[in-house]
Amino acid sequence: EWGLESLEENAHSATPCTKVFVNGVWMGVHRDPANLVKTIKKLRRKDDISPEVSVVRDIRERELRLYTDAGRVCRPLFIVENQQLLLTKKHIKYLNDGVDDQNEVYKWDQLIKGGVIELLDAEEEETVMISMNPEDLENSRLQSSGIDPHANDPDFDPAARLKPSITAHTWTHC
Incomplete structure (x- = not known):
C-alpha cells in the first residue's frame, strides 16, 4: 500500500x-x-x-x-501554513462557547480533528520548524513580502547582535 x-x-x-x-x-x-x-x-x-x-x-x-x-509524550502545536496560523478567532470563539455555528459541541478534539493543532513527539519535533511566538511569524511574513519589520521601531539597534534572517525559516508550527 x-x-x-x-x-x-x-x-x-x-x-x-x-x-x-x-x-x-x-x-x-x-x-x-x-x-x-x-x-x-x-x-x-x-x-x-x-x-x-x-x-x-x-x-x-x-x-x-x-x-x-503508547507511552510517547506528545506536545500540541499550532499548525502554520504559508506563514499563517491556521488557528483563527473563530476557533477561539467556538472553544469559549463550547459549540460551533451549527450548535455542535466544540472542544479541544475538534481542533485536532480539524487540522488546526497537531500532536508531535520529541523525535518528530526535531524535523519541523517551530516558531516560538506569533510575532516571529508576522516578522517573517513582512520580511518575505519585502518590508523591513524593524524599520519604524525606535528601540531597534542595527549594530546590536542580530538574529539570523527570519526569511530563511519556513515555519510549520507555532
Whole structure:
C-alpha cells in the first residue's frame, strides 16, 4: 500500500530507496518518501489516522520512521501554513462557547480533528520548524513580502547582535 515495496523485491536493486520502519520494525522500502510523508501527515490532520502517530523522516539515513506505540509524550502545536496560523478567532470563539455555528459541541478534539493543532513527539519535533511566538511569524511574513519589520521601531539597534534572517525559516508550527 502507498507504494511500499517488500524487502525481498528490493534486496538487489540499485535504485535509491528509503527504508520504512513502523515502531522500529523494518517494513519495506519506498521510492518517493517525500510524497509518502506528505500523504500520511495529511491523513493525520484529517483524522483518518490517529493524531498520535509520529512521522519522522531522516533524509541523511534515508529512513522513514512511524511510531504508533503508547507511552510517547506528545506536545500540541499550532499548525502554520504559508506563514499563517491556521488557528483563527473563530476557533477561539467556538472553544469559549463550547459549540460551533451549527450548535455542535466544540472542544479541544475538534481542533485536532480539524487540522488546526497537531500532536508531535520529541523525535518528530526535531524535523519541523517551530516558531516560538506569533510575532516571529508576522516578522517573517513582512520580511518575505519585502518590508523591513524593524524599520519604524525606535528601540531597534542595527549594530546590536542580530538574529539570523527570519526569511530563511519556513515555519510549520507555532
